[in-house]
Amino acid sequence: MGNNSTLPSATRRLFLQRSLLALGAVAAAPAISAAAFADTSTGDAPALKLLNAEDYRILSVVTDTLIPRDGAFPLGALDVDLAARIDTYLEPEDTELLQGLRGALMFLEHQAPGLIGVDSPFSAMPQEQRESLLLTLRDAGGDATAVFAALRGISMFYFYTDEQAWPQFNYDGPLVKRGKPVYPQVRD
Amino acid sequence: MIIQGHEIFSPLKLKTHSVVVGSGAGGGVAAYHMASAGLDTVVLEEGGYFQAKDFNQREEDMMPALYRSAGRQMTTDGLIYVWQGSTFGGSTVINTADATPIEAEVLHHWQQKFGLNELTEDNLAASYERVYKTLNVHRLEEKILNRNNKVLLETANRLGYKAGVFNSNRKGCIGSGYCFQGCAYDAKQGTNLTYLPMASDLGARIYTDVRVDRIEPISGNRYRIHASVVERGTRRFRHPVEIDCERIIMAAGTVHTPAILKRSGLDKGLPQLGKNISLQPQIGLSATFPDSEKMTSWRGAPQSIYMSEFDDNHAEHGLGGFRMEGVGGMAGVFAQFSNKIGLDHKRMMEQFPSTHYSALLVPDQPSGSLDWEWAADGSVKPKIHYALTAEWKQRFKRGFKTAAGFLFEAGAKEINCNSPVFGSITSPDQLSRVDDFPLEPGLVALTSAHVQGSCRIGVNADQGVVDQNLKLHNLDNIYVVDGSVMPTTASTHTMIPIMVMADRAMHKLAQGA
Ligand SMILES: Cc1cc2nc3c(=O)[nH]c(=O)nc-3n(C[C@H](O)[C@H](O)[C@H](O)COP(=O)(O)OP(=O)(O)OC[C@H]3O[C@@H](n4cnc5c(N)ncnc54)[C@H](O)[C@@H]3O)c2cc1C
Ligand code: SF4
Numbered sequence: 001m002g003n004n005s006t007l008p009s010a011t012r013r014l015f016l017q018r019s020l021l022a023l024g025a026v027a028a029a030p031a032i033s034a035a036a037f038a039d040t041s042t043g044d045a046p047a048l049k050l051l052n053a054e055d056y057r058i059l060s061v062v063t064d065t066l067i068p069r070d071g072a073f074p075l076g077a078l079d080v081d082l083a084a085r086i087d088t089y090l091e092p093e094d095t096e097l098l099q100g101l102r103g104a105l106m107f108l109e110h111q112a113p114g115l116i117g118v119d120s121p122f123s124a125m126p127q128e129q130r131e132s133l134l135l136t137l138r139d140a141g142g143d144a145t146a147v148f149a150a151l152r153g154i155s156m157f158y159f160y161t162d163e164q165a166w167p168q169f170n171y172d173g174p175l176v177k178r179g180k181p182v183y184p185q186v187r188d
Numbered sequence: 189m190i191i192q193g194h195e196i197f198s199p200l201k202l203k204t205h206s207v208v209v210g211s212g213a214g215g216g217v218a219a220y221h222m223a224s225a226g227l228d229t230v231v232l233e234e235g236g237y238f239q240a241k242d243f244n245q246r247e248e249d250m251m252p253a254l255y256r257s258a259g260r261q262m263t264t265d266g267l268i269y270v271w272q273g274s275t276f277g278g279s280t281v282i283n284t285a286d287a288t289p290i291e292a293e294v295l296h297h298w299q300q301k302f303g304l305n306e307l308t309e310d311n312l313a314a315s316y317e318r319v320y321k322t323l324n325v326h327r328l329e330e331k332i333l334n335r336n337n338k339v340l341l342e343t344a345n346r347l348g349y350k351a352g353v354f355n356s357n358r359k360g361c362i363g364s365g366y367c368f369q370g371c372a373y374d375a376k377q378g379t380n381l382t383y384l385p386m387a388s389d390l391g392a393r394i395y396t397d398v399r400v401d402r403i404e405p406i407s408g409n410r411y412r413i414h415a416s417v418v419e420r421g422t423r424r425f426r427h428p429v430e431i432d433c434e435r436i437i438m439a440a441g442t443v444h445t446p447a448i449l450k451r452s453g454l455d456k457g458l459p460q461l462g463k464n465i466s467l468q469p470q471i472g473l474s475a476t477f478p479d480s481e482k483m484t485s486w487r488g489a490p491q492s493i494y495m496s497e498f499d500d501n502h503a504e505h506g507l508g509g510f511r512m513e514g515v516g517g518m519a520g521v522f523a524q525f526s527n528k529i530g531l532d533h534k535r536m537m538e539q540f541p542s543t544h545y546s547a548l549l550v551p552d553q554p555s556g557s558l559d560w561e562w563a564a565d566g567s568v569k570p571k572i573h574y575a576l577t578a579e580w581k582q583r584f585k586r587g588f589k590t591a592a593g594f595l596f597e598a599g600a601k602e603i604n605c606n607s608p609v610f611g612s613i614t615s616p617d618q619l620s621r622v623d624d625f626p627l628e629p630g631l632v633a634l635t636s637a638h639v640q641g642s643c644r645i646g647v648n649a650d651q652g653v654v655d656q657n658l659k660l661h662n663l664d665n666i667y668v669v670d671g672s673v674m675p676t677t678a679s680t681h682t683m684i685p686i687m688v689m690a691d692r693a694m695h696k697l698a699q700g701a
Contacts, residue, residue: 065529065530066529066530066533067530067533067534068530068531068534070531071530071531071534071535072531072534072535072537072538073534073538089248089252091252091421091422093422093424097260131529131530134529135529138527138529138608138609139609145608145609145630145631146630148608149608149609149630149631152524152529152608153524153608156520156523156524156533157247157248157520157521157523157524158248158520159523160519160520160522160523160537161246161247161248161519161520166519168538169537169538169540170538170540170541171486171519171540171541173245173486173519174244174245174246174364174366175245175364175366175372176243176244176245176372178241178244179244180244180246180249180253181238181242181243181244181249181250181253183236183419183420183421184192184193184194184420185194186193186194186197186419186426188197188426188427
């Protein structure tokens with residue numbers, strides 16, 4: 001796939017929005033087959049709000065590549081089940097966001113490996129190769145970079161706001177310990 | 189009285205004298221003045237009612253609760269986040285409580301370029317006095333200044349640069365550091381704790397979770413407001429609201445006030461409506477210092493010190509140049525800075541306590557415009573069209589280089605920014621890389637916390653949407669008192685300018701002048 005011109009402009013503009021704070025994103029890249037977008041939910045991944053099992057599986061691998069275990073501190077994305085945490089913050093009304101996330105995951109899983117001449121899906125690649133593919137996307141420009149930025153943004157945001165991560169990066173976090181505000185429930 | 193949306197169970201019809209649309213900086217001031225004049229006043233606020241006990245100091249929870257579109261509102265090209273509050277108190281709930289006046293050069297610019305001769309420092313003086321008193325504006329106390337901000341002041345002093353400590357609208361601030369998430373201690377004196385309760389005490393009825401959809405002129409110089417009670421969070425339509433009134437004061441913010449006027453068909457004869465948008469875009473910078481230099485950016489007043497050596501304010505163009513201001517209290521947003529991933533990124537984050545964060549603010553000239561789409565349920569989807577000018581890009585790059593050089597001078601080892609592709613700068617001899625900085629959508633995330641324009645003041649309808657008393661040029665008894673009225677960006681921070689302009693106009697109106 002060419003990096004700069006395969007998406008319709010409106011879709012591409014959305015694609016360019018780069019973190020979950022802006023991943024208002026992609027409905028469907030034409031270069032990605034309709035089959036790849038099919039809901040492959042098997043119900044295997046428990047307690048997911050909006051992601052299906054396949055989204056969750058790929059997102060878990062992506063987050064593990066971006067925030068692996070060990071190095072400067074032991075905790076990695078898999079330890080906090082970051083993909084599941086991201087899922088809890090998706091809202092059903094955010095259809096564009098959800099579609100954007102799916103589009104980015106499908107692109108990465110099925111299309112991006114071709115950019116470095118690899119046949120297997122992203123999630124089947126070894127860690128080092130996955131990281132190097134992500135860096136290739138980063139430097140490629142166009143839609144590839146947009147996918148990199150979006151997945152990186154969402155992963156970093158929700159990992160480093162997770163209180164399990166705070167001691168790891170020497171952050172003692174909020175002074176108040178409370179849950180999220182509860183919105184009043186109304187039945188009309 | 190504050191009535192929350194979930195306390196309304198059926199369609200609502202009301203009659204009142206004055207309706208204020210929006211409860212932020214401008215709306216709060218207007219509500220107070222109308223109520224204090226003894227007028228039956230209703231305030232309608234689309235966002236929810238939250239109090240100190242609801243604020244949990246976490247970005248992932250508070251941005252969806254308090255920010256417009258959960259903080260995801262952007263320019264149409266995806267280059268600039270346009271942050272606005274959408275809650276009881278509007279953006280004054282989520283701002284960093286820096287209190288800056290309209291710059292004298294800006295007033296001169298408005299006089300010279302737009303003929304706004306009534307907006308002089310003298311004519312605004314009484315409003316400053318009233319607003320400052322109500323908000324408890326004072327110089328920030330030493331004890332809540334953190335190292336993250338002080339490093340700017342110390343370095344500036346060493347270099348002989350101009351810098352200073354902000355005035356602020358706080359009372360009893362403990363320096364928790366989480367102003368962007370709403371103040372859990374009722375220290376930040378937003379309209380939620382000042383003008384709105386004062387208006388309520390004087391009899392104003394304040395409805396939250398009620399979105400104004402359109403205005404219908406009815407007989408006898410009166411108006412009917414069509415609004416919707418919405419569900420908190422999802423903002424799904426619940427019940428219709430109709431309010432007949434004599435006067436409407438629009439304060440829904442720069443993006444939404446003109447949307448309501450447009451949808452109501454009240455834009456006829458107002459060619460400037462939706463135009464002349466300034467964003468004052470800024471970029472977040474991070475600078476890693478040696479381990480021994482603890483910045484602890486998340487504790488203390490997040491934005492307390494500015495370095496203003498390169499401000500370039502003139503009557504010819506208003507605000508110009510660029511400046512740096514410390515910033516803190518957003519670990520999740522800051523974790524996105526740099527282009528690193530994997531173990532490299534973890535190494536960088538491990539140094540979070542010794543990392544300094546600041547914003548590089550680069551004022552712009554009004555160059556954006558708005559248009560809108562409406563869904564069947566009346567909700568609006570704004571489109572913010574905005575293109576960076578060549579002159580701005582040049583100034584941005586000069587500002588970036590200067591700021592990075594300044595941070596190296598302060599002792600930084602490595603500098604990053606909110607771009608997922610622009611690599612770290614690790615020594616001053618790499619600053620020329622900034623010449624190729626990728627100012628492209630998707631390659632950098634700029635932020636605006638100061639969207640202004642769209643209903644600017646002008647001496648006539650060809651020039652502006654409202655007159656110098658903030659009344660619509662084409663209709664009686666409709667006023668606009670929010671950030672949309674600014675002809676150009678008013679100050680480095682916009683809350684006080686909006687409140688002062690609103691105070692002047694609403695005080696006059698309340699006095700029957
Ligand atoms: C993160 C952040 C930090 C900032 N920091 C500072 C600072 O330190 N100092 C400073 O001076 N300025 C700061 N500002 C800017 C300042 O707070 C705003 O410019 C100012 O509050 C804008 O006032 P306003 O009246 O135009 O709108 P707002 O205060 O944004 O209020 C508008 C209100 O109208 C409501 N509304 C919108 N549409 C409708 C509708 N259809 N019906 C009913 N209600 C509606 C919104 O929900 C919102 O609550 C900051 C802004 C942000 C976002
Ligand atoms: S720093 Fe002060 S004003 Fe800001 S949230 Fe903390 S206590 Fe409130």
